[in-house]
Amino acid sequence: MTTFSFFGGKGGVGKTTVSSAFGLNCARAGLETLVVSTDPAHSTSDVFDQQFGDEPTPVSGYDNLHAMEIDPEEVVDEHLSDLRRQLGQQLSPAMVNEVSMQLEMAHQTPGAYEAALFDRFVEVMRTAEEYDRVVFDTSPTGGTLRLLALPEYLQQWIERLLHKREKSIEYYERAAIGEQQARKMMEGDPIIARLQERKETFEFAGETLRDDARFTFVLNPDDLSIRETRRALADIQEADLSVAGLVVNRLTPEPDPDEQGRGATYLRDRVETEQERLAEIRETLDPPVVAEIETRVREVKGSLLEDVAEEIELDP
Template sequence: MAYKRFTFFGGKGGTGKTTCSSAYALHLARQGVRTLAVSTDPAHSLADAFGTGIGSSVVKLEENLWGLEIDAALEAKKYMEGIREQMRQIVSPAIVEEVDKQLRIAYVSPGSEESAIFDCFVDLMEQAGQKYDAIVFDTAPTGHTLRLLTLPEVLGMWMEHLLEKRRKAMDMMRLASHYERDLLEKLKEDPVFDLLTRRRDRFQRARELLTNHELTTFHFVLNAEKLAVLETERAVALMNEFEIAVGPLIVNRVMPPETGSFFEKKRAQQTQYLEQIQKEFGQYGIVQLPMLDGDIEGMQELEKLLPLLAVLDAEKIAAS
Protein backbone atom coordinates (compact mmCIF):
# COMPACT_ATOMS: atom_id res chain seq x y z
CA MET A 1 0.00 0.00 0.00
CA ALA A 2 1.14 3.55 -0.70
CA TYR A 3 1.31 5.93 2.24
CA LYS A 4 3.42 8.87 3.38
CA ARG A 5 5.77 8.68 6.34
CA PHE A 6 4.42 11.96 7.71
CA THR A 7 0.74 12.84 7.27
CA PHE A 8 -0.71 16.06 8.67
CA PHE A 9 -4.38 16.84 9.15
CA GLY A 10 -5.23 20.50 9.65
CA GLY A 11 -7.82 23.18 9.09
CA LYS A 12 -10.21 25.52 10.82
CA GLY A 13 -11.22 24.61 14.37
CA GLY A 14 -14.22 22.32 14.70
CA THR A 15 -14.12 20.84 11.18
CA GLY A 16 -13.31 17.28 12.29
CA LYS A 17 -9.50 17.19 12.03
CA THR A 18 -9.10 14.91 15.04
CA THR A 19 -11.71 12.44 13.84
CA CYS A 20 -10.11 12.22 10.39
CA SER A 21 -6.54 11.94 11.66
CA SER A 22 -7.50 9.30 14.25
CA ALA A 23 -9.44 7.24 11.72
CA TYR A 24 -6.59 7.40 9.20
CA ALA A 25 -4.02 6.38 11.83
CA LEU A 26 -6.25 3.44 12.77
CA HIS A 27 -6.59 2.51 9.09
CA LEU A 28 -2.79 2.43 8.64
CA ALA A 29 -2.32 0.36 11.80
CA ARG A 30 -4.93 -2.17 10.62
CA GLN A 31 -2.88 -2.55 7.42
CA GLY A 32 0.19 -3.54 9.45
CA VAL A 33 1.86 -0.11 9.38
CA ARG A 34 3.52 0.85 12.69
CA THR A 35 1.73 4.16 13.25
CA LEU A 36 2.05 6.94 15.83
CA ALA A 37 -0.90 9.33 16.15
CA VAL A 38 0.29 12.68 17.54
CA SER A 39 -1.72 15.70 18.67
CA THR A 40 -0.01 19.11 18.53
CA ASP A 41 -3.27 20.90 19.36
CA PRO A 42 -3.26 22.49 22.86
CA ALA A 43 -6.95 21.48 23.14
CA HIS A 44 -6.22 17.77 22.85
CA SER A 45 -9.06 15.57 21.61
CA LEU A 46 -7.10 12.52 20.47
CA ALA A 47 -7.96 10.60 23.65
CA ASP A 48 -11.65 11.40 23.13
CA ALA A 49 -11.54 10.15 19.56
CA PHE A 50 -9.91 6.85 20.50
CA GLY A 51 -11.96 6.54 23.68
CA THR A 52 -8.93 5.89 25.88
CA GLY A 53 -6.37 7.80 27.92
CA ILE A 54 -3.49 9.44 26.04
CA GLY A 55 -1.00 11.85 27.59
CA SER A 56 2.43 13.42 27.16
CA SER A 57 4.12 10.00 26.98
CA VAL A 58 3.62 7.56 24.10
CA VAL A 59 0.98 4.91 24.87
CA LYS A 60 0.08 1.81 22.88
CA LEU A 61 -3.55 1.85 21.73
CA GLU A 62 -3.64 -1.46 19.87
CA GLU A 63 -1.41 -3.57 17.62
CA ASN A 64 0.74 -1.26 15.43
CA LEU A 65 -0.89 1.88 16.87
CA TRP A 66 0.45 4.33 19.46
CA GLY A 67 -0.79 7.73 20.65
CA LEU A 68 0.83 10.90 22.01
CA GLU A 69 -0.54 14.31 23.04
CA ILE A 70 2.26 16.89 23.16
CA ASP A 71 2.07 18.99 26.33
CA ALA A 72 3.19 22.45 25.17
CA ALA A 73 3.89 23.82 28.68
CA LEU A 74 5.90 20.74 29.67
CA GLU A 75 7.86 20.79 26.42
CA ALA A 76 8.59 24.52 26.83
CA LYS A 77 9.97 23.87 30.32
CA LYS A 78 12.18 21.01 29.06
CA TYR A 79 13.26 23.13 26.11
CA MET A 80 14.39 26.01 28.35
CA GLU A 81 16.13 23.63 30.75
CA GLY A 82 18.07 22.19 27.83
CA ILE A 83 19.15 25.65 26.68
CA ARG A 84 20.08 26.62 30.25
CA GLU A 85 22.30 23.54 30.60
CA GLN A 86 24.00 24.26 27.28
CA MET A 87 24.61 27.89 28.24
CA ARG A 88 26.14 26.94 31.59
CA GLN A 89 28.71 24.85 29.76
CA ILE A 90 29.57 27.69 27.41
CA VAL A 91 29.35 31.06 29.18
CA SER A 92 31.44 32.49 31.96
CA PRO A 93 30.21 31.73 35.53
CA ALA A 94 30.06 35.49 36.07
CA ILE A 95 27.08 35.86 33.72
CA VAL A 96 25.21 32.60 34.46
CA GLU A 97 22.73 34.46 36.68
CA GLU A 98 21.95 36.96 33.91
CA VAL A 99 21.49 34.09 31.42
CA ASP A 100 19.03 32.43 33.83
CA LYS A 101 17.12 35.70 34.12
CA GLN A 102 16.85 36.05 30.34
CA LEU A 103 15.70 32.44 29.98
CA ARG A 104 12.98 32.95 32.60
CA ILE A 105 11.74 35.92 30.56
CA ALA A 106 11.93 33.87 27.35
CA TYR A 107 9.91 31.06 28.95
CA VAL A 108 6.83 33.30 29.28
CA SER A 109 7.36 35.18 26.01
CA PRO A 110 5.17 34.68 22.91
CA GLY A 111 6.37 31.84 20.70
CA SER A 112 8.22 29.88 23.41
CA GLU A 113 5.68 27.04 23.41
CA GLU A 114 5.64 26.89 19.61
CA SER A 115 9.45 26.61 19.55
CA ALA A 116 9.30 23.85 22.15
CA ILE A 117 6.58 21.95 20.27
CA PHE A 118 8.65 22.31 17.11
CA ASP A 119 11.68 20.77 18.83
CA CYS A 120 9.59 17.80 19.99
CA PHE A 121 8.06 17.61 16.56
CA VAL A 122 11.50 17.36 14.88
CA ASP A 123 12.58 14.68 17.37
CA LEU A 124 9.57 12.58 16.38
CA MET A 125 10.19 13.04 12.66
CA GLU A 126 13.81 11.98 13.06
CA GLN A 127 12.70 8.83 14.92
CA ALA A 128 10.40 7.80 12.08
CA GLY A 129 11.63 4.78 10.19
CA GLN A 130 13.16 3.36 13.37
CA LYS A 131 10.29 3.13 15.85
CA TYR A 132 7.43 3.92 13.47
CA ASP A 133 6.65 3.47 9.79
CA ALA A 134 4.25 6.42 9.74
CA ILE A 135 3.38 9.39 11.95
CA VAL A 136 -0.05 11.01 11.66
CA PHE A 137 -0.26 14.53 13.10
CA ASP A 138 -3.53 15.98 14.41
CA THR A 139 -2.68 19.67 14.35
CA ALA A 140 -3.99 22.82 15.97
CA PRO A 141 -6.31 25.22 14.08
CA THR A 142 -4.83 26.60 10.88
CA GLY A 143 -3.02 29.76 12.06
CA HIS A 144 -1.13 28.01 14.86
CA THR A 145 -0.16 25.12 12.59
CA LEU A 146 1.07 27.35 9.76
CA ARG A 147 3.35 29.21 12.17
CA LEU A 148 4.69 25.88 13.41
CA LEU A 149 5.37 24.48 9.94
CA THR A 150 7.05 27.66 8.70
CA LEU A 151 9.40 27.86 11.70
CA PRO A 152 12.26 25.99 9.93
CA GLU A 153 12.36 28.66 7.23
CA VAL A 154 12.15 31.61 9.64
CA LEU A 155 14.49 30.25 12.32
CA GLY A 156 16.91 28.95 9.70
CA MET A 157 17.40 32.47 8.31
CA TRP A 158 17.69 33.85 11.84
CA MET A 159 20.38 31.28 12.69
CA GLU A 160 22.35 32.18 9.56
CA HIS A 161 22.26 35.81 10.68
CA LEU A 162 23.47 34.88 14.19
CA LEU A 163 26.25 32.71 12.77
CA GLU A 164 27.47 35.55 10.57
CA LYS A 165 27.47 37.96 13.54
CA ARG A 166 29.32 35.42 15.69
CA ARG A 167 31.86 34.75 12.93
CA LYS A 168 32.66 38.46 12.62
CA ALA A 169 32.89 38.88 16.41
CA MET A 170 35.33 35.97 16.71
CA ASP A 171 37.46 37.32 13.85
CA MET A 172 37.71 40.66 15.68
CA MET A 173 38.60 38.94 18.97
CA ARG A 174 41.32 36.85 17.29
CA LEU A 175 42.71 39.96 15.63
CA ALA A 176 42.75 41.83 18.96
CA SER A 177 44.46 38.93 20.76
CA HIS A 178 47.11 38.38 18.08
CA TYR A 179 50.00 38.89 20.51
CA GLU A 180 48.41 37.04 23.46
CA ARG A 181 49.21 33.42 22.69
CA ASP A 182 47.17 31.89 25.56
CA LEU A 183 44.01 33.80 24.64
CA LEU A 184 44.53 33.10 20.96
CA GLU A 185 44.75 29.38 21.72
CA LYS A 186 41.43 29.51 23.60
CA LEU A 187 39.76 31.26 20.67
CA LYS A 188 40.58 28.43 18.27
CA GLU A 189 37.44 26.67 19.43
CA ASP A 190 34.09 28.40 19.71
CA PRO A 191 31.39 26.34 21.49
CA VAL A 192 28.78 29.06 20.85
CA PHE A 193 29.40 28.89 17.10
CA ASP A 194 29.25 25.09 17.24
CA LEU A 195 25.92 25.23 19.12
CA LEU A 196 24.42 27.67 16.62
CA THR A 197 25.63 25.50 13.75
CA ARG A 198 23.94 22.42 15.23
CA ARG A 199 20.69 24.35 15.63
CA ARG A 200 20.86 25.64 12.05
CA ASP A 201 21.50 22.12 10.75
CA ARG A 202 18.54 20.83 12.77
CA PHE A 203 16.23 23.41 11.20
CA GLN A 204 17.60 22.51 7.78
CA ARG A 205 16.87 18.81 8.33
CA ALA A 206 13.33 19.66 9.46
CA ARG A 207 12.75 21.75 6.34
CA GLU A 208 14.08 18.95 4.13
CA LEU A 209 11.65 16.47 5.72
CA LEU A 210 8.67 18.83 5.50
CA THR A 211 9.30 19.71 1.86
CA ASN A 212 10.05 16.15 0.72
CA HIS A 213 6.92 15.29 -1.26
CA GLU A 214 7.79 11.59 -1.16
CA LEU A 215 7.68 11.59 2.66
CA THR A 216 5.25 14.31 3.73
CA THR A 217 1.74 15.42 2.86
CA PHE A 218 -0.82 17.76 4.42
CA HIS A 219 -4.57 17.12 4.25
CA PHE A 220 -6.91 20.02 4.95
CA VAL A 221 -10.21 19.15 6.60
CA LEU A 222 -13.00 21.65 5.97
CA ASN A 223 -16.75 21.99 5.93
CA ALA A 224 -18.67 23.31 2.92
CA GLU A 225 -19.01 26.77 4.45
CA LYS A 226 -17.75 30.20 3.39
CA LEU A 227 -15.26 30.92 6.21
CA ALA A 228 -13.74 27.44 6.06
CA VAL A 229 -13.25 27.71 2.28
CA LEU A 230 -11.64 31.17 2.52
CA GLU A 231 -9.30 30.07 5.32
CA THR A 232 -8.31 26.96 3.38
CA GLU A 233 -7.54 29.03 0.27
CA ARG A 234 -5.07 31.15 2.23
CA ALA A 235 -3.53 28.12 3.94
CA VAL A 236 -3.07 26.16 0.70
CA ALA A 237 -1.38 29.19 -0.90
CA LEU A 238 1.05 29.41 2.03
CA MET A 239 1.79 25.66 1.86
CA ASN A 240 2.61 26.03 -1.82
CA GLU A 241 4.82 29.01 -1.07
CA PHE A 242 6.80 26.96 1.47
CA GLU A 243 6.81 23.92 -0.85
CA ILE A 244 4.91 21.60 1.52
CA ALA A 245 2.88 19.01 -0.41
CA VAL A 246 -0.89 19.38 -0.17
CA GLY A 247 -2.76 16.07 -0.40
CA PRO A 248 -6.46 15.46 -1.09
CA LEU A 249 -8.76 17.74 0.88
CA ILE A 250 -11.44 16.20 3.08
CA VAL A 251 -14.84 17.89 3.03
CA ASN A 252 -16.54 16.75 6.21
CA ARG A 253 -20.22 16.67 7.24
CA VAL A 254 -21.64 16.69 3.72
CA MET A 255 -25.43 16.59 3.97
CA PRO A 256 -27.32 13.83 2.14
CA PRO A 257 -29.41 14.89 -0.89
CA GLU A 258 -32.64 13.61 0.66
CA THR A 259 -32.82 16.21 3.42
CA GLY A 260 -36.24 17.44 4.48
CA SER A 261 -37.67 20.86 3.67
CA PHE A 262 -36.16 22.36 6.84
CA PHE A 263 -32.64 21.73 5.50
CA GLU A 264 -33.29 22.43 1.82
CA LYS A 265 -31.75 25.90 1.93
CA LYS A 266 -28.76 24.67 3.92
CA ARG A 267 -28.23 21.82 1.46
CA ALA A 268 -28.45 24.23 -1.50
CA GLN A 269 -25.87 26.51 0.13
CA GLN A 270 -23.59 23.55 0.86
CA THR A 271 -23.85 22.40 -2.77
CA GLN A 272 -22.70 25.86 -3.85
CA TYR A 273 -19.61 25.65 -1.63
CA LEU A 274 -18.89 22.06 -2.71
CA GLU A 275 -18.73 23.33 -6.29
CA GLN A 276 -16.40 26.14 -5.20
CA ILE A 277 -14.19 23.67 -3.30
CA GLN A 278 -13.98 21.46 -6.40
CA LYS A 279 -13.06 24.47 -8.54
CA GLU A 280 -10.44 25.83 -6.12
CA PHE A 281 -8.85 22.59 -4.88
CA GLY A 282 -9.83 19.89 -7.38
CA GLN A 283 -6.21 19.56 -8.51
CA TYR A 284 -5.31 18.08 -5.12
CA GLY A 285 -8.23 15.64 -5.05
CA ILE A 286 -11.36 15.84 -2.88
CA VAL A 287 -12.70 13.30 -0.39
CA GLN A 288 -16.24 13.83 0.92
CA LEU A 289 -17.32 12.50 4.31
CA PRO A 290 -21.06 12.39 5.01
CA MET A 291 -22.76 14.03 7.95
CA LEU A 292 -23.32 11.28 10.52
CA ASP A 293 -26.18 10.90 12.97
CA GLY A 294 -23.96 10.84 16.07
CA ASP A 295 -20.54 11.62 17.57
CA ILE A 296 -17.44 9.65 16.60
CA GLU A 297 -15.81 8.33 19.76
CA GLY A 298 -13.89 5.11 20.26
CA MET A 299 -12.43 2.50 17.93
CA GLN A 300 -15.77 1.06 16.80
CA GLU A 301 -17.07 4.46 15.69
CA LEU A 302 -13.77 5.33 13.96
CA GLU A 303 -13.98 2.06 12.02
CA LYS A 304 -16.99 3.48 10.14
CA LEU A 305 -14.66 5.99 8.46
CA LEU A 306 -11.88 3.58 7.46
CA PRO A 307 -13.25 2.70 4.00
CA LEU A 308 -13.81 6.38 3.25
CA LEU A 309 -10.30 7.49 4.26
CA ALA A 310 -8.47 4.48 2.78
CA VAL A 311 -8.38 6.36 -0.54
CA LEU A 312 -5.76 8.71 0.98
CA ASP A 313 -3.24 5.88 0.53
CA ALA A 314 -3.38 6.40 -3.23
CA GLU A 315 -0.59 8.45 -4.74
CA LYS A 316 -3.16 10.65 -6.49
CA ILE A 317 -6.93 10.90 -6.26
CA ALA A 318 -8.61 11.80 -9.51
CA ALA A 319 -9.90 15.36 -9.59
CA SER A 320 -13.36 14.53 -10.83
Protein backbone atom coordinates in the same frame (compact mmCIF):
# COMPACT_ATOMS: atom_id res chain seq x y z
CA MET B 1 11.28 5.17 4.65
CA THR B 2 9.06 7.21 6.92
CA THR B 3 6.33 9.35 5.35
CA PHE B 4 4.90 12.24 7.36
CA SER B 5 1.22 13.02 6.85
CA PHE B 6 0.09 16.41 8.10
CA PHE B 7 -3.62 17.04 8.59
CA GLY B 8 -4.50 20.71 8.64
CA GLY B 9 -7.57 22.89 8.82
CA LYS B 10 -9.04 25.36 11.25
CA GLY B 11 -10.30 24.35 14.70
CA GLY B 12 -13.53 22.41 14.92
CA VAL B 13 -13.63 21.00 11.38
CA GLY B 14 -12.84 17.49 12.62
CA LYS B 15 -9.08 17.19 12.01
CA THR B 16 -8.58 14.81 14.93
CA THR B 17 -11.34 12.48 13.73
CA VAL B 18 -10.00 12.43 10.18
CA SER B 19 -6.34 12.04 11.12
CA SER B 20 -7.13 9.29 13.66
CA ALA B 21 -9.27 7.45 11.08
CA PHE B 22 -6.48 7.82 8.51
CA GLY B 23 -3.95 6.49 11.02
CA LEU B 24 -6.24 3.52 11.65
CA ASN B 25 -6.38 2.79 7.90
CA CYS B 26 -2.59 2.96 7.62
CA ALA B 27 -2.18 0.51 10.53
CA ARG B 28 -4.75 -1.85 9.02
CA ALA B 29 -2.82 -1.76 5.74
CA GLY B 30 0.10 -3.22 7.72
CA LEU B 31 2.13 -0.01 8.09
CA GLU B 32 3.74 0.80 11.44
CA THR B 33 1.90 4.04 12.26
CA LEU B 34 2.27 6.81 14.82
CA VAL B 35 -0.43 9.45 15.35
CA VAL B 36 0.93 12.67 16.89
CA SER B 37 -1.42 15.29 18.29
CA THR B 38 -0.46 18.80 19.34
CA ASP B 39 -4.01 19.73 20.22
CA PRO B 40 -3.95 21.18 23.74
CA ALA B 41 -7.50 19.83 24.28
CA HIS B 42 -6.15 16.27 23.85
CA SER B 43 -8.82 14.94 21.51
CA THR B 44 -6.81 11.90 20.40
CA SER B 45 -7.18 10.43 23.87
CA ASP B 46 -10.93 10.92 23.52
CA VAL B 47 -11.18 9.41 20.06
CA PHE B 48 -9.37 6.20 21.09
CA ASP B 49 -10.77 6.33 24.64
CA GLN B 50 -7.27 5.89 26.05
CA GLN B 51 -4.89 8.29 27.77
CA PHE B 52 -1.76 9.21 25.76
CA GLY B 53 1.27 11.14 26.89
CA ASP B 54 4.39 12.68 25.41
CA GLU B 55 5.86 9.30 24.36
CA PRO B 56 4.48 6.92 21.67
CA THR B 57 2.13 4.34 23.26
CA PRO B 58 0.43 1.36 21.53
CA VAL B 59 -3.28 1.98 20.88
CA SER B 60 -5.24 -0.86 22.53
CA GLY B 61 -7.32 -3.00 20.21
CA TYR B 62 -5.25 -2.26 17.09
CA ASP B 63 -2.02 -3.68 15.70
CA ASN B 64 0.73 -1.43 14.31
CA LEU B 65 -0.88 1.70 15.75
CA HIS B 66 0.77 4.07 18.23
CA ALA B 67 -0.27 7.50 19.44
CA MET B 68 1.22 10.38 21.42
CA GLU B 69 0.08 13.82 22.53
CA ILE B 70 2.52 16.68 22.79
CA ASP B 71 1.65 18.82 25.78
CA PRO B 72 2.46 22.41 24.77
CA GLU B 73 2.81 23.73 28.32
CA GLU B 74 5.17 20.93 29.24
CA VAL B 75 7.23 21.50 26.10
CA VAL B 76 7.69 25.17 27.00
CA ASP B 77 8.71 24.27 30.56
CA GLU B 78 11.22 21.68 29.35
CA HIS B 79 12.60 24.11 26.81
CA LEU B 80 13.18 26.57 29.62
CA SER B 81 14.95 23.98 31.80
CA ASP B 82 17.15 22.95 28.87
CA LEU B 83 18.18 26.53 28.20
CA ARG B 84 18.95 27.03 31.89
CA ARG B 85 21.13 23.94 32.00
CA GLN B 86 23.05 25.05 28.93
CA LEU B 87 23.50 28.51 30.41
CA GLY B 88 24.82 26.97 33.61
CA GLN B 89 27.65 25.46 31.59
CA GLN B 90 28.49 28.68 29.81
CA LEU B 91 27.95 31.51 32.26
CA SER B 92 29.01 32.48 35.78
CA PRO B 93 26.46 31.73 38.55
CA ALA B 94 25.66 35.44 39.01
CA MET B 95 24.94 35.84 35.31
CA VAL B 96 22.84 32.66 35.25
CA ASN B 97 20.41 34.11 37.80
CA GLU B 98 20.00 37.32 35.88
CA VAL B 99 19.61 35.66 32.48
CA SER B 100 17.33 33.04 33.98
CA MET B 101 14.86 35.70 35.13
CA GLN B 102 14.88 37.29 31.70
CA LEU B 103 14.34 33.87 30.14
CA GLU B 104 11.35 33.14 32.34
CA MET B 105 9.75 36.36 31.20
CA ALA B 106 10.65 35.66 27.58
CA HIS B 107 8.82 32.35 27.85
CA GLN B 108 5.58 34.16 28.57
CA THR B 109 5.80 36.14 25.35
CA PRO B 110 4.19 35.10 22.07
CA GLY B 111 6.51 32.97 19.97
CA ALA B 112 8.03 31.02 22.86
CA TYR B 113 5.32 28.40 22.63
CA GLU B 114 5.70 28.07 18.86
CA ALA B 115 9.47 27.86 19.08
CA ALA B 116 9.33 25.10 21.69
CA LEU B 117 6.70 23.21 19.72
CA PHE B 118 8.80 23.42 16.58
CA ASP B 119 11.76 21.82 18.37
CA ARG B 120 9.55 19.00 19.64
CA PHE B 121 8.11 18.47 16.14
CA VAL B 122 11.56 18.10 14.66
CA GLU B 123 12.63 15.78 17.49
CA VAL B 124 9.66 13.49 16.73
CA MET B 125 10.51 13.55 13.00
CA ARG B 126 14.13 12.72 13.79
CA THR B 127 13.38 9.72 15.98
CA ALA B 128 10.57 8.23 13.90
CA GLU B 129 12.59 5.84 11.72
CA GLU B 130 10.84 2.81 13.22
CA TYR B 131 7.51 4.00 11.74
CA ASP B 132 6.34 3.82 8.12
CA ARG B 133 3.80 6.58 8.65
CA VAL B 134 3.72 9.45 11.12
CA VAL B 135 0.38 11.25 11.13
CA PHE B 136 0.41 14.79 12.55
CA ASP B 137 -2.91 16.15 13.74
CA THR B 138 -2.16 19.84 13.63
CA SER B 139 -3.34 23.13 12.25
CA PRO B 140 -1.36 24.57 9.32
CA THR B 141 -3.49 27.69 9.52
CA GLY B 142 -2.07 30.49 11.62
CA GLY B 143 0.70 29.58 14.03
CA THR B 144 1.55 26.09 12.86
CA LEU B 145 1.73 27.11 9.24
CA ARG B 146 4.22 29.85 10.03
CA LEU B 147 6.21 27.17 11.83
CA LEU B 148 6.36 25.01 8.74
CA ALA B 149 7.59 27.92 6.64
CA LEU B 150 10.15 28.78 9.25
CA PRO B 151 13.15 26.51 8.53
CA GLU B 152 14.18 28.44 5.45
CA TYR B 153 14.08 31.84 7.15
CA LEU B 154 15.72 30.68 10.33
CA GLN B 155 18.45 28.96 8.38
CA GLN B 156 19.45 32.27 6.79
CA TRP B 157 19.34 33.97 10.14
CA ILE B 158 21.46 31.35 11.88
CA GLU B 159 23.98 31.53 9.05
CA ARG B 160 24.39 35.26 9.62
CA LEU B 161 24.75 34.80 13.37
CA LEU B 162 27.31 32.08 12.77
CA HIS B 163 29.25 34.32 10.40
CA LYS B 164 29.26 37.17 12.93
CA ARG B 165 30.42 34.94 15.76
CA GLU B 166 33.23 33.55 13.64
CA LYS B 167 34.29 37.06 12.60
CA SER B 168 34.38 38.32 16.16
CA ILE B 169 36.45 35.33 17.31
CA GLU B 170 38.75 35.85 14.34
CA TYR B 171 39.35 39.48 15.36
CA TYR B 172 39.93 38.37 18.92
CA GLU B 173 42.47 35.80 17.76
CA ARG B 174 44.28 38.27 15.54
CA ALA B 175 44.52 40.70 18.42
CA ALA B 176 46.01 37.92 20.52
CA ILE B 177 48.69 36.70 18.11
CA GLY B 178 51.14 34.43 19.81
CA GLU B 179 48.90 33.57 22.74
CA GLN B 180 48.11 29.88 22.31
CA GLN B 181 45.07 30.06 24.59
CA ALA B 182 43.20 32.56 22.48
CA ARG B 183 44.04 30.88 19.17
CA LYS B 184 42.08 27.80 20.14
CA MET B 185 38.85 29.65 20.84
CA MET B 186 37.03 28.94 17.60
CA GLU B 187 37.23 25.15 17.89
CA GLY B 188 35.77 24.92 21.36
CA ASP B 189 33.36 27.87 21.18
CA PRO B 190 30.06 26.72 22.71
CA ILE B 191 28.06 29.39 20.87
CA ILE B 192 29.35 28.29 17.47
CA ALA B 193 28.58 24.66 18.37
CA ARG B 194 25.05 25.61 19.40
CA LEU B 195 24.42 27.69 16.28
CA GLN B 196 25.78 24.87 14.09
CA GLU B 197 23.42 22.44 15.78
CA ARG B 198 20.45 24.76 15.21
CA LYS B 199 21.44 25.19 11.59
CA GLU B 200 21.43 21.42 11.05
CA THR B 201 18.03 21.14 12.74
CA PHE B 202 16.52 23.69 10.35
CA GLU B 203 18.13 22.05 7.33
CA PHE B 204 16.74 18.68 8.38
CA ALA B 205 13.23 20.09 8.99
CA GLY B 206 13.16 21.95 5.66
CA GLU B 207 14.30 18.91 3.68
CA THR B 208 11.95 16.49 5.42
CA LEU B 209 8.94 18.77 4.96
CA ARG B 210 9.69 19.25 1.26
CA ASP B 211 10.60 15.63 0.42
CA ASP B 212 8.85 13.25 2.82
CA ALA B 213 5.73 15.11 3.93
CA ARG B 214 2.17 15.08 2.56
CA PHE B 215 -0.40 17.67 3.53
CA THR B 216 -4.14 17.07 3.64
CA PHE B 217 -6.66 19.75 4.54
CA VAL B 218 -9.89 19.04 6.37
CA LEU B 219 -12.76 21.47 5.85
CA ASN B 220 -16.52 21.74 6.35
CA PRO B 221 -18.98 22.66 3.59
CA ASP B 222 -19.41 26.29 4.67
CA ASP B 223 -18.18 29.67 3.44
CA LEU B 224 -15.88 30.41 6.37
CA SER B 225 -14.16 27.05 6.16
CA ILE B 226 -13.68 27.39 2.38
CA ARG B 227 -12.22 30.88 2.76
CA GLU B 228 -9.79 29.83 5.47
CA THR B 229 -8.71 26.80 3.46
CA ARG B 230 -8.09 28.99 0.41
CA ARG B 231 -5.82 31.23 2.49
CA ALA B 232 -4.02 28.30 4.06
CA LEU B 233 -3.45 26.71 0.64
CA ALA B 234 -1.87 29.92 -0.64
CA ASP B 235 0.42 30.05 2.39
CA ILE B 236 1.40 26.40 2.06
CA GLN B 237 2.24 26.92 -1.61
CA GLU B 238 4.28 30.00 -0.77
CA ALA B 239 6.29 27.80 1.60
CA ASP B 240 6.93 25.45 -1.35
CA LEU B 241 4.98 22.60 0.20
CA SER B 242 2.29 20.75 -1.70
CA VAL B 243 -1.17 19.62 -0.65
CA ALA B 244 -2.26 16.11 -1.66
CA GLY B 245 -5.98 16.42 -1.06
CA LEU B 246 -9.02 17.88 0.68
CA VAL B 247 -11.35 16.03 3.04
CA VAL B 248 -14.84 17.53 3.33
CA ASN B 249 -16.20 16.65 6.77
CA ARG B 250 -19.58 17.18 8.48
CA LEU B 251 -21.98 16.76 5.58
CA THR B 252 -25.62 16.83 6.71
CA PRO B 253 -27.59 13.59 6.10
CA GLU B 254 -30.66 13.67 3.85
CA PRO B 255 -34.14 12.93 5.22
CA ASP B 256 -36.25 10.08 3.74
CA PRO B 257 -37.50 10.97 0.24
CA ASP B 258 -41.17 11.07 1.33
CA GLU B 259 -40.53 12.79 4.67
CA GLN B 260 -42.54 15.98 5.31
CA GLY B 261 -42.32 18.58 8.08
CA ARG B 262 -40.17 21.30 9.58
CA GLY B 263 -37.29 18.88 10.18
CA ALA B 264 -37.24 17.50 6.64
CA THR B 265 -37.42 21.00 5.15
CA TYR B 266 -34.53 22.18 7.33
CA LEU B 267 -32.38 19.19 6.36
CA ARG B 268 -33.16 19.49 2.61
CA ASP B 269 -32.29 23.21 2.65
CA ARG B 270 -29.08 22.43 4.44
CA VAL B 271 -28.10 19.59 2.12
CA GLU B 272 -28.79 21.86 -0.87
CA THR B 273 -26.61 24.65 0.56
CA GLU B 274 -23.83 22.20 1.34
CA GLN B 275 -23.94 20.75 -2.18
CA GLU B 276 -23.44 24.29 -3.55
CA ARG B 277 -20.41 24.68 -1.25
CA LEU B 278 -19.07 21.30 -2.29
CA ALA B 279 -19.32 22.31 -5.95
CA GLU B 280 -17.46 25.54 -5.11
CA ILE B 281 -14.73 23.53 -3.36
CA ARG B 282 -14.29 21.27 -6.39
CA GLU B 283 -14.29 24.16 -8.85
CA THR B 284 -12.19 26.76 -7.07
CA LEU B 285 -9.68 24.87 -4.92
CA ASP B 286 -6.75 23.11 -6.57
CA PRO B 287 -6.26 19.91 -4.56
CA PRO B 288 -8.76 17.10 -5.28
CA VAL B 289 -11.53 16.20 -2.81
CA VAL B 290 -10.35 12.78 -1.59
CA ALA B 291 -13.13 12.06 0.92
CA GLU B 292 -16.61 13.23 1.93
CA ILE B 293 -17.71 12.35 5.44
CA GLU B 294 -21.23 12.58 6.84
CA THR B 295 -21.76 14.28 10.19
CA ARG B 296 -22.47 12.10 13.24
CA VAL B 297 -24.93 12.79 16.04
CA ARG B 298 -22.32 12.12 18.70
CA GLU B 299 -18.58 12.63 18.96
CA VAL B 300 -16.68 10.18 16.78
CA LYS B 301 -14.98 7.54 18.94
CA GLY B 302 -14.73 3.73 19.26
CA SER B 303 -16.78 1.91 16.63
CA LEU B 304 -17.91 5.24 15.12
CA LEU B 305 -14.25 5.87 14.29
CA GLU B 306 -14.06 2.57 12.39
CA ASP B 307 -17.18 3.64 10.47
CA VAL B 308 -15.56 6.92 9.50
CA ALA B 309 -12.28 5.19 8.59
CA GLU B 310 -14.21 3.19 5.99
CA GLU B 311 -15.47 6.42 4.41
CA ILE B 312 -11.91 7.66 3.92
CA GLU B 313 -10.37 6.31 0.76
CA LEU B 314 -7.10 8.14 1.25
CA ASP B 315 -4.10 6.27 -0.06
CA PRO B 316 -2.20 5.34 3.11
